[in-house]
Amino acid sequence: MKMLQAIDIYKRFQNLEVLKGISLTLEQGEVAAVIGPSGSGKSTFLRCLNRLETIDRGTIQIEGEVLVAPGPDGRSRYVPEPEARRICGRMGMVFQQFNLFPHLTVLDNLIEAPVVVKGLKREEVIPEAEELLRKVGLAEKRDSYPARLSGGQKQRVAIARALAMKPDIMLFDEPTSALDPELTGEVLKTMRKLAEEHMTMLVVTHEMAFAREVANRVVFMDNGEIVEEGTPKVIFNCPTHSRTKAFLEKVL
Amino acid sequence: MQYLGMIIGPMLDGTLVTLKMFFVTIILSLPLGLCLALARISRFKWLRGATGVYIWLLRGTPLMLQLLFVYFALPFIPYIGVRLPDFPAALVAFVLNYAAYFAEIFRAGIQSIDRGQYEGAKVLGMNYVQTMRRIILPQVICRVLPPVSNETITLVKDTSLIYVLAMNDLLRTARAIVQRDFTTTPFLVAAGFYLVMTLVLTWFFQRLEKRYGIYDE
Ligand SMILES: Nc1ncnc2c1ncn2[C@@H]1O[C@H](COP(=O)(O)OP(=O)(O)OP(=O)(O)O)[C@@H](O)[C@H]1O
Ligand SMILES: [Mg+2]
Numbered sequence: 001m002k003m004l005q006a007i008d009i010y011k012r013f014q015n016l017e018v019l020k021g022i023s024l025t026l027e028q029g030e031v032a033a034v035i036g037p038s039g040s041g042k043s044t045f046l047r048c049l050n051r052l053e054t055i056d057r058g059t060i061q062i063e064g065e066v067l068v069a070p071g072p073d074g075r076s077r078y079v080p081e082p083e084a085r086r087i088c089g090r091m092g093m094v095f096q097q098f099n100l101f102p103h104l105t106v107l108d109n110l111i112e113a114p115v116v117v118k119g120l121k122r123e124e125v126i127p128e129a130e131e132l133l134r135k136v137g138l139a140e141k142r143d144s145y146p147a148r149l150s151g152g153q154k155q156r157v158a159i160a161r162a163l164a165m166k167p168d169i170m171l172f173d174e175p176t177s178a179l180d181p182e183l184t185g186e187v188l189k190t191m192r193k194l195a196e197e198h199m200t201m202l203v204v205t206h207e208m209a210f211a212r213e214v215a216n217r218v219v220f221m222d223n224g225e226i227v228e229e230g231t232p233k234v235i236f237n238c239p240t241h242s243r244t245k246a247f248l249e250k251v252l
Numbered sequence: 253m254q255y256l257g258m259i260i261g262p263m264l265d266g267t268l269v270t271l272k273m274f275f276v277t278i279i280l281s282l283p284l285g286l287c288l289a290l291a292r293i294s295r296f297k298w299l300r301g302a303t304g305v306y307i308w309l310l311r312g313t314p315l316m317l318q319l320l321f322v323y324f325a326l327p328f329i330p331y332i333g334v335r336l337p338d339f340p341a342a343l344v345a346f347v348l349n350y351a352a353y354f355a356e357i358f359r360a361g362i363q364s365i366d367r368g369q370y371e372g373a374k375v376l377g378m379n380y381v382q383t384m385r386r387i388i389l390p391q392v393i394c395r396v397l398p399p400v401s402n403e404t405i406t407l408v409k410d411t412s413l414i415y416v417l418a419m420n421d422l423l424r425t426a427r428a429i430v431q432r433d434f435t436t437t438p439f440l441v442a443a444g445f446y447l448v449m450t451l452v453l454t455w456f457f458q459r460l461e462k463r464y465g466i467y468d469e
Contacts, residue, residue, distance in 0.1 A: 052375070085377055085379065086377075088377070089377045099369060101372065101391075103390045103391050112386060112387075113373075113376035117378055162376075165377065
């Protein structure tokens with residue numbers, strides 16, 4: 001089943017065209033890594049998928065449901081906000097800067113959205129939240145405040161928080177870029193575990209090793225376009241485009 | 253000592269007027285200030301503009317003038333004119349004025365919250381009201397406590413302006429006794445009373461700050 005389908009997405013900021021006709025489809029259980037130079041529009045593309053940015057043109061469908069599509073005049077039309085919120089609820093997102101809620105304990109960070117958004121009872125959600133914390137290896141931190149955690153721990157809490165809403169798709173925007181090198185491993189391990197459980201994942205990353213080993217597909221973006229995509233083997237060993245080659249030479 | 257015992261009664265009565273004015277103003281102006289702050293940063297341009305003008309007017313003119321206006325001039329305005337007794341008139345002026353100051357404090361507090369907090373809440377499916385109530389405002393409260401505490405202490409002393417409406421608050425009572433008895437002792441007693449009130453407030457806000465500041469960012 002097509003979990004996520006983006007067709008011909010255009011996005012501009014004032015007079016800067018950032019996305020120039022991006023199309024991407026994710027199948028159930030697929031892990032796609034998006035790589036590319038800084039400023040190529042990777043984050044913007046990810047943020048458009050869950051309407052942190054609104055697109056100018058194009059179509060986005062999540063699990064077959066239309067989030068945004070061109071109206072009669074050609075400009076994109078979003079479905080009404082409650083509908084959009086429900087559709088985007090299928091996706092969880094992990095940010096480079098974690099964005100944990102500093103006034104809530106780790107456990108409450110996980111429980112907040114299920115309680116507030118889904119209207120579930122605290123007591124119902126606590127066991128699930130504790131289970132998630134165990135899964136990311138932070139069960140003993142449940143009552144700590146985010147300020148007391150290391151960067152790697154924060155990011156693992158952020159992943160658990162997104163999972164607490166039981167998403168079908170997980171979006172990651174450079175989840176390890178704000179971390180000290182020795183802390184990236186624990187976060188990548190958590191993401192690898194998720195991939196093994198067949199979570200559908202779209203990961204913007206600078207971690208080429210992760211892209212090579214965990215992703216089924218690597219997408220190379222440059223200057224607002226998808227230049228090339230394919231299996232990690234193909235992209236890393238015999239890329240066809242000169243731009244891909246040049247980028248990989250720089251980062252590998 | 254005996255003299256003190258004699259004047260303490262009326263001065264306590266005056267303190268009661270001061271405290272009543274203070275508490276009712278705080279209870280009404282804080283929520284109004286919050287609403288104004290949200291209006292000041294709303295997506296509707298006309299609402300932002302209108303609130304901006306309101307805040308400008310209320311912060312840009314003396315509180316004393318506003319008191320006099322509500323009490324003496326308001327009754328003569330066609331259609332909306334009402335004649336209010338002294339306490340409600342003073343209350344209206346104080347609440348409208350302090351709400352304007354609180355609005356600016358809240359606005360700054362809300363705008364100091366990182367955009368990532370809104371985005372984190374949004375991708376978890378929260379709507380505007382949920383995001384504000386559960387994520388943004390709890391953090392704002394913690395940050396605005398010091399300036400709110402400041403305004404609150406100013407309000408204790410500003411209540412003494414109601415003497416212009418001939419209301420017998422603490423300071424006016426003290427002055428009346430001074431003029432009657434030709435001694436300045438009542439002034440010292442009044443100063444003591446004000447200091448005790450602000451001390452209690454300071455202590456109260458310190459406790460609030462401790463309680464809501466358990467997480468550091
Ligand atoms: N809110 C915004 N307003 C204006 N310009 C923006 C905004 N967000 C992003 N841009 C611009 O859009 C372009 C693409 O940015 P984007 O963050 O998507 O790149 P990126 O590929 O994620 O880069 P990086 O690897 O550095 O994170 C950049 O030139 C950036 O300056
Ligand atoms: Mg980016």
